[in-house]
Amino acid sequence: MTESFEGKADVIIVGGGSAGVSSAVAASRSGCSVILVERYGFLGGTAAASMVGPMATFHTKSGKQIIGGIPEEIVLALIKNGGSPGFVKDTIGVCSYYVPFEPEILKLVLLTTAKKSGVKLLFHGWVYEVIQKKNKILGLKVITKGGPLILKGKIFIDASGDGDIASLCGVPFSLGDQNGLPQPMTLIFKLKQVNQKEITEYMLSHPEEFHPETLFNELANSSHIGVSGFFSLWKKGEQTGETHIPRDRLLFFSGVEPGEMMVNTTRIIHKNPINPWDLSEAEIEGREQLLSLLQFLKKRIPGFQNCVLAQAAAQVGIRESRRIHGEYTLTEKDVLKGSKFKNAIARGAYPIDIHDPSGKKIVLKQIGGDGYYEIPYPCLIPLKISNLLITGRCLSAAHEALGSCRIQATAMASGQAAGTAAALCIKEKRETREIKIQTIQRKLREAGAVI
Numbered sequence: 462m463t464e465s466f467e468g469k470a471d472v473i474i475v476g477g478g479s480a481g482v483s484s485a486v487a488a489s490r491s492g493c494s495v496i497l498v499e500r501y502g503f504l505g506g507t508a509a510a511s512m513v514g515p516m517a518t519f520h521t522k523s524g525k526q527i528i529g530g531i532p533e534e535i536v537l538a539l540i541k542n543g544g545s546p547g548f549v550k551d552t553i554g555v556c557s558y559y560v561p562f563e564p565e566i567l568k569l570v571l572l573t574t575a576k577k578s579g580v581k582l583l584f585h586g587w588v589y590e591v592i593q594k595k596n597k598i599l600g601l602k603v604i605t606k607g608g609p610l611i612l613k614g615k616i617f618i619d620a621s622g623d624g625d626i627a628s629l630c631g632v633p634f635s636l637g638d639q640n641g642l643p644q645p646m647t648l649i650f651k652l653k654q655v656n657q658k659e660i661t662e663y664m665l666s667h668p669e670e671f672h673p674e675t676l677f678n679e680l681a682n683s684s685h686i687g688v689s690g691f692f693s694l695w696k697k698g699e700q701t702g703e704t705h706i707p708r709d710r711l712l713f714f715s716g717v718e719p720g721e722m723m724v725n726t727t728r729i730i731h732k733n734p735i736n737p738w739d740l741s742e743a744e745i746e747g748r749e750q751l752l753s754l755l756q757f758l759k760k761r762i763p764g765f766q767n768c769v770l771a772q773a774a775a776q777v778g779i780r781e782s783r784r785i786h787g788e789y790t791l792t793e794k795d796v797l798k799g800s801k802f803k804n805a806i807a808r809g810a811y812p813i814d815i816h817d818p819s820g821k822k823i824v825l826k827q828i829g830g831d832g833y834y835e836i837p838y839p840c841l842i843p844l845k846i847s848n849l850l851i852t853g854r855c856l857s858a859a860h861e862a863l864g865s866c867r868i869q870a871t872a873m874a875s876g877q878a879a880g881t882a883a884a885l886c887i888k889e890k891r892e893t894r895e896i897k898i899q900t901i902q903r904k905l906r907e908a909g910a911v912i
């Protein structure tokens with residue numbers, strides 16, 4: 462294999478997840494040539510490869526919509542293609558509405574949206590090096606089946622979730638909580654032939670066994686439910702040695718089709734997702750937990766006696782890895798106060814949701830004020846580099862704040878903002894710090910974003 466490969470575009474985006482696709486679509490619709498490079502052979506990132514859902518959240522706890530634009534367009538396309546019932550009530554009571562979706566349909570919807578918008582896709586490409594001159598990126602080196610490939614561009618967007626590009630450029634980052642431990646990883650799986658009616662009947666007759674905010678009065682009439690609890694049965698499983706998972710409850714959500722459940726209950730702690738040996742152990746542990754969990758569900762949990770494993774995620778889900786340092790770092794206080802910023806480019810309304818990095822608990826802290834906070838543009842600008850933006854899970858946020866803003870609807874909204882800002886840099890021939898915030902905001906509003 463001696464052939465050498467190259468690609469060239471105005472904007473190069475790394476990562477085809479929620480944030481990367483929105484960035485690419487926004488930049489392309491604004492008239493730029495765009496290459497999106499993704500290490501898998503499909504789009505969707507964590508939402509598809511790790512089967513993470515439901516999509517949260519487009520609304521405040523009181524039901525006000527705070528995200529529109531490309532993220533909302535994706536939801537409408539999912540509904541149209543039979544991949545989602547749309548916004549449904551969160552029966553666990555953590556947020557007001559979320560969006561159940563089928564990961565396979567999401568892959569198709571994102572692919573169609575990206576292609577229609579003119580995005581050039583490079584699949585099966587893994588970025589491993591940056592070509593840099595002082596504080597500017599000139600290109601990226603991508604490893605492919607055919608050997609190394611060089612991508613040259615003017616503006617780059619790191620939507621890798623792990624902040625790979627910023628870190629390759631030497632931008633400082635943090636990892637984890639005050640002890641350096643990131644949130645646990647989880648291998649999600651889908652079951653079919655689950656009897657939802659039996660689950661809800663058990664819930665209604667044992668309300669003390671479930672998350673206290675559960676909307677019991679909605680359960681019977683909801684086609685799609687979320688369930689957090691089964692505390693005593695779970696404890697019994699621990700005592701009998703049937704489960705060995707460091708958590709205190711079962712967590713699962715209805716899939717799109719009747720009888721499907723997406724189980725979000727495995728928990729892998731004390732592993733660093735950017736250490737390849739830790740990540741490998743996490744994949745192994747996730748599948749081992751899946752096996753024991755499946756047997757436990759069938760034996761102990763009402764409604765699961767006849768369940769069948771339909772699919773396990775291709776990759777363990779990573780809640781948190783590198784937190785890249787940007788010109789502004791979103792703080793826990795910003796999120797909890799519902800802070801607003803003059804230079805806002807996106808909004809979030811999901812509570813701070815931290816799965817204990819070293820133990821069994823889940824900590825949930827609701828947003829104050831009017832129920833949503835804003836993300837300022839400097840959270841998308843990494844320190845040091847003049848032509849790179851960071852978005853989605855790797856935008857600049859503290860451990861606690863990331864517990865909220867990592868969520869898919871907000872990741873897509875910050876993605877749309879990054880793509881819009883990148884396009885403006887190209888049009889005006891400016892660096893990321895030089896463009897006017899009012900122009901980004903105007904362009905975002907014109908494209909349906911709520912800011």
Ligand SMILES: Cc1cc2nc3c(=O)[nH]c(=O)nc-3n(C[C@H](O)[C@H](O)[C@H](O)COP(=O)(O)OP(=O)(O)OC[C@H]3O[C@@H](n4cnc5c(N)ncnc54)[C@H](O)[C@@H]3O)c2cc1C
Pocket residue numbers: 475476477478479480481498499500501505506507508511513514515516517518586587588589620621622623625646647648725777778779780852853854855867868869870872
């Ligand atoms: C277990 C779990 C449960 C969650 N629960 C929910 C939930 O209920 N609701 C919700 O809305 N959110 C939830 N989240 C959060 C949410 O799913 C993610 O934070 C969000 O999807 C991240 O989107 P992203 O685009 O920033 O990153 P990702 O979706 O991770 O996309 C990054 C993409 O970059 C690619 N990539 C990475 N590095 C490279 C490289 N070097 N070269 C090329 N490609 C690269 C990856 O393959 C991937 O496709 C959960 C997350 C986890 C892990």
